Amino acid sequence: MTFVQLIDCRTSRLDEMNRLMDQWVEQTKGKRTATHAVVGKDRSDASHVIEIVEFPSYEEAMRNSNLPETDRIYRELVALCDEMPTFTDLDVVRDEPLYAAQARRFFDTVALQGPLPALNDLIAEHYHDHDPANEQDTLGLDNMRREIEMWRRAFDFTFTIEDQITQVDRVCTRWSWNGIQKDEFMGLPNTGRQVSMTGTTVFRFDRDGKILEGWWQYDRLGLLGQLGALDALET
Numbered sequence: 109m110t111f112v113q114l115i116d117c118r119t120s121r122l123d124e125m126n127r128l129m130d131q132w133v134e135q136t137k138g139k140r141t142a143t144h145a146v147v148g149k150d151r152s153d154a155s156h157v158i159e160i161v162e163f164p165s166y167e168e169a170m171r172n173s174n175l176p177e178t179d180r181i182y183r184e185l186v187a188l189c190d191e192m193p194t195f196t197d198l199d200v201v202r203d204e205p206l207y208a209a210q211a212r213r214f215f216d217t218v219a220l221q222g223p224l225p226a227l228n229d230l231i232a233e234h235y236h237d238h239d240p241a242n243e244q245d246t247l248g249l250d251n252m253r254r255e256i257e258m259w260r261r262a263f264d265f266t267f268t269i270e271d272q273i274t275q276v277d278r279v280c281t282r283w284s285w286n287g288i289q290k291d292e293f294m295g296l297p298n299t300g301r302q303v304s305m306t307g308t309t310v311f312r313f314d315r316d317g318k319i320l321e322g323w324w325q326y327d328r329l330g331l332l333g334q335l336g337a338l339d340a341l342e343t
Contacts, residue, residue, distance in 0.1 A: 110200040111166040115159040117193035122157060125188050132181040139175055141168035207313045208272045211279040214319060215267040218256050227253060232318040239324045263287035280310045289335060296335050303334040
């Protein structure tokens with residue numbers, strides 16, 4: 109279970125505290141077990157500072173605490189505080205990356221059988237799509253719907269999400285795609301073949317949680333080869 113420690117302190121020496129944390133990061137390379145650290149300053153009280161440190165588990169946090177570098181940095185941290193800091197230990201019982209969930213919902217939705225939903229709760233009206241397979245970027249929700257419909261007419265397909273990485277307003281998704289051709293695709297006649305490819309998509313979200321921009325990288329050449337488009341070149 110993910111474990112989070114909150115360090116609550118008061119200090120007028122935040123710059124020195126930040127430099128101290130930089131030293132700890134440098135000196136514990138290859139040994140620390142912390143995976144994420146955030147330092148926040150109270151907007152209503154500049155001397156009130158909270159540091160949030162995340163670990164894979166409580167046991168890993170204890171291993172981190174037992175490092176000699178951590179012990180030394182802690183003593184120096186206390187010296188920078190106006191009063192003794194307080195610690196709150198938390199087992200994380202819910203961790204919901206909302207943008208990542210919305211990205212997953214996009215891939216699930218476009219692969220659904222039957223009529224394509226409106227998508228206006230997923231994609232922003234002024235969506236901007238970057239796909240190197242297209243000569244020009246796709247602009248706007250309506251044009252993106254037409255792009256999706258083109259794929260849906262040609263294939264019955266599913267996406268499998270392999271990995272997701274979230275950073276601020278962006279979600280990177282590594283996916284696998286499996287489909288069966290059922291109609292013409294890019295001038296290629298229907299083969300009825302079962303085909304597959306892999307790819308990566310980065311989505312940028314707006315404040316409403318809608319997809320505002322997308323960047324696609326996928327093995328379109330491999331897909332065309334599976335559909336026989338490259339057969340003439342091999343003979």
